[in-house]
Amino acid sequence: MIRTRGLTKDFTVSRTHTVHAVRGIDLDIAAGELVAVLGPNGAGKTTTMRMLTTLIRPTSGSAHVAGLDVTARPAEVRRRIGYVGQGNGAGHNQRARDEIVTQGVIYGLDRRAARQRADDLVDALDLTDFAAHKVADLSGGQRRRLDVALGLVHAPRLLFLDEPSTGLDPHNRANLWEHILRLRAQYDMTIALTTHYLDEADTMADRVVIVDHGRIIADDTASALKRDLAGDRVEVRTAAGDGLPGSAAPPEAAQVAALLERLPGAREVAVDGARVTARVADSATAVPEIVRAAAGLGVVISTATGITPTLDDVFLNLTGRSLRETHSDGADTSPADAAPATTHAPTDRDALVAGKDAR
Numbered sequence: 001m002i003r004t005r006g007l008t009k010d011f012t013v014s015r016t017h018t019v020h021a022v023r024g025i026d027l028d029i030a031a032g033e034l035v036a037v038l039g040p041n042g043a044g045k046t047t048t049m050r051m052l053t054t055l056i057r058p059t060s061g062s063a064h065v066a067g068l069d070v071t072a073r074p075a076e077v078r079r080r081i082g083y084v085g086q087g088n089g090a091g092h093n094q095r096a097r098d099e100i101v102t103q104g105v106i107y108g109l110d111r112r113a114a115r116q117r118a119d120d121l122v123d124a125l126d127l128t129d130f131a132a133h134k135v136a137d138l139s140g141g142q143r144r145r146l147d148v149a150l151g152l153v154h155a156p157r158l159l160f161l162d163e164p165s166t167g168l169d170p171h172n173r174a175n176l177w178e179h180i181l182r183l184r185a186q187y188d189m190t191i192a193l194t195t196h197y198l199d200e201a202d203t204m205a206d207r208v209v210i211v212d213h214g215r216i217i218a219d220d221t222a223s224a225l226k227r228d229l230a231g232d233r234v235e236v237r238t239a240a241g242d243g244l245p246g247s248a249a250p251p252e253a254a255q256v257a258a259l260l261e262r263l264p265g266a267r268e269v270a271v272d273g274a275r276v277t278a279r280v281a282d283s284a285t286a287v288p289e290i291v292r293a294a295a296g297l298g299v300v301i302s303t304a305t306g307i308t309p310t311l312d313d314v315f316l317n318l319t320g321r322s323l324r325e326t327h328s329d330g331a332d333t334s335p336a337d338a339a340p341a342t343t344h345a346p347t348d349r350d351a352l353v354a355g356k357d358a359r
């Protein structure tokens with residue numbers, strides 16, 4: 001469904017300043033996959049999506065979407081894909097259902113078919129109660145669902161969602177996801193989405209692609225990424241020396257370290273005073289094992305904790321930075337994030353349906 005090779009995008013900001021937003025992306029997405037693209041602000045996620053949806057022209061490299069070259073056959077690509085841009089695309093005075101009908105007509109459906117399709121989507125996305133409300137009067141969550149409906153009006157087999165759930169409360173996020181997953185099954189869709197919610201990428205996506213500084217730095221299932229690039233950790237504190245100032249390690253800590261070394265997949269065993277840490281294959285089995293083994297040696301342990309990694313640990317391991325530092329879950333609605341959304345999204349959708357040339 002998607003195949004890119006060496007895809008790049010430079011933005012010339014001034015005579016002396018060029019932004020290398022995307023620096024050579026090789027991405028393959030197969031039919032039926034749900035792929036989440038993660039990365040800090042400015043990593044190049046939206047820029048990549050806008051190239052794939054023919055809204056901007058790549059600087060170099062190639063991209064095939066739904067089997068078609070995005071540069072050579074943009075109009076055909078547009079008919080085969082749905083795109084829900086970052087931020088709210090819908091925004092004027094029409095009623096929600098009419099907005100879907102209009103969008104259907106713009107996409108070439110006759111009015112009757114567009115009405116039928118609007119009814120199906122209103123139903124599928126639970127918009128019935130406010131289908132007759134003006135778009136401007138909808139809540140954030142309702143609007144986002146309407147955005148998804150608008151992206152699906154021409155029954156695309158491939159859907160791009162740029163931060164579909166950003167700014168929604170947990171209830172609306174869960175609700176939107178329920179709809180996305182149902183629609184995916186119903187219409188047998190391939191979905192490529194970006195998100196700043198690591199838990200969403202972790203639990204919903206078949207595959208996670210991590211982007212940083214315009215490059216893909218990891219691409220695998222969430223569980224493989226966590227296993228290979230972060231790994232479970234255990235932290236054990238010996239009763240001896242625990243709570244004492246300074247970091248002189250009690251002899252018991254060295255004994256615990258030796259025990260940790262023998263656990264399956266053990267690496268990076270480190271002693272810091274009474275605190276001993278290690279990466280292990282499986283923290284759930286490692287913790288009772290270490291407690292039992294320590295007891296066998298007469299070493300008293302005050303705490304033993306298993307830590308399962310998150311996708312943030314994966315990013316931290318790859319880059320030395322935390323995704324949360326640049327973008328905590330709760331910070332998604334900050335003005336800095338909202339700014340590109342309001343400048344990009346409405347024009348993107350208008351450009352797509354109007355068939356404007358890529359810039």
Ligand SMILES: Nc1ncnc2c1ncn2[C@@H]1O[C@H](COP(=O)(O)OP(=O)(O)OP(=O)(O)O)[C@@H](O)[C@H]1O
Nearest residue numbers: 011013019021039040041042043044045046047048
């Ligand atoms: N039209 C443009 N002109 C100049 N620079 C741009 C343009 N669009 C994007 N950029 C720059 O390209 C880089 C990548 O931006 P992009 O919007 O793709 O990031 P992103 O990964 O989607 O970030 P976010 O998580 O904040 O949405 C940023 O440095 C951004 O400022």
Ligand SMILES: [Mg+2]
Nearest residue numbers: 045046047086
């Ligand atoms: Mg973006």
